[in-house]
Amino acid sequence: MTQAPVPTADTVRGLVRALVEESGSGGPGPEVRPVRAEDPAFTWWVGPRHVLRLAPDRDASARQRRELRLRDLVRPHVPVALPTGLAQGEWSPGLAYTLDTKLPGGTAEEHDVSAVGEADLAGLLGGLREVQPRQAEALGVPRAAPRSLEALRRMAVAAARRLARADEFDAGLLNQLTPPGAAQLAARPAPSVLVHHRLRGEHLVVSADGRVRGVLGWTDAVLGDPAEDIAGLALAVGSGAAVRAATLAGYGARPCLRGLWLARCDTVVRLAERLEGHGADDPLPLLRNRLRRAWEAILLERVTEFREGGEDGEDGGEGDPAGDAV
Structure with missing residues (x-):
């Protein structure tokens, strides 16, 4: 080449x-x-x-x-x-x-997103669901299969042990996501939606008053799992704000919690790789901030019940309490 x-x-x-x-x-x-x-x-x-x-x-x-x-x-x-x-x-x-x-403004790394800004993010997530997949595909946007949360969980467990030895992370936190819990949060067959796929802090244009004014970085967009964008927002603005925005956009508990755990596992794996001298060249302070944001505790983890038969993560039917799974 x-x-x-x-x-x-x-x-x-x-x-x-x-x-x-x-x-x-x-x-x-x-x-x-x-x-x-x-x-x-x-x-x-x-x-x-x-x-x-x-x-x-x-x-x-x-x-x-x-x-x-x-x-x-x-x-x-x-x-x-x-x-x-x-x-x-x-x-x-x-x-x-x-x-x-x-686009005028700073980034989500520079400005906190306000409650009104969370509504802006909800409008973004909801708007992406409205884009017709066939139109995006006609432009050449590829389809991407959902990632295996269980495979990612296993990688994160191993990485968490290495981070614990370096006094960077409490490896016991990953015990909250058990193999049965990861299975419950596996992506279900559903129509693909347009996913930005890089909703990180540097791609969110945020004004000083906390409004989200714009979104950059659309080159990696795919048709796939919307939980990936929820995960990206967890890294950018914190788990609580990401889940609130996704809920306002109409997503149910399952995709919200799936996105949350994708983000948490990703941050553990990425930080371990960086400390070991391989992986992305992102600065350590940025990776540590992402880890902190993704591991914010949220009420949804304790009160949600997963139910079978719901569409797009919406409740319906009988299921196990989320507390038994995550």
Whole structure:
């Protein structure tokens, strides 16, 4: 495979200069700087109001182009803003770029989400359920099979023991999720919904008053298990806020608790991997914050009864108390 070129400030300035000349606005063009101090950096601020994203490979290029069309499909269904694409093309042969509007506000890592912000998140989750899967599939959005919670639980149990030895985590907390409990929370056959799949704090645009004003990062969207988005919100805003938002969006206890335990197991596994020098390069403080948010205790765990025969996690029929399972 040919090694992709490394984008530099000169690369970005040349591209922006060409866009400025194309628009006929003249002048030296706006200031450019990397969004994060990455080396190499593939996402750049262009002046105060735009973001330039450079795809690092052909797969990312395809997903980035698809994202432009997907955002237009999603936009009418959700109460929050999505970036608008202003220009697209290739910054190197076969490698795409997109120039987007910048959404004003901070992130969920910088601002707490208020109760009204939780209602914004509920509108987002509810809106994603309204998107017709066949329309998303026509854009090339892939289908993704639900993950095995039991397999993830086993990985998390092993990782929790390693974290306990490093005095990072109480491994006994994972005893709350037993194998029968994981089986009860297994994904059920159901129509797939559009899932953002990366609802992390850095992708939620949050204003100083706690409102969720926008959502970024749609390149990894899939048709699949909505519990994955509930899990993402647990990492971003905490388990309580995530479950409240999902409940407001019409999700029942089962998908809420499944999302909660996906998030909890993920955070244990990711932190252990990072401490051992492999896995994602996310900063340790961020991984520890995600762990803390995901492991917030919530009342739903103690009061919910799982019942057979319900649709999309809604109660109906007889079942075992959730307290016996989780």
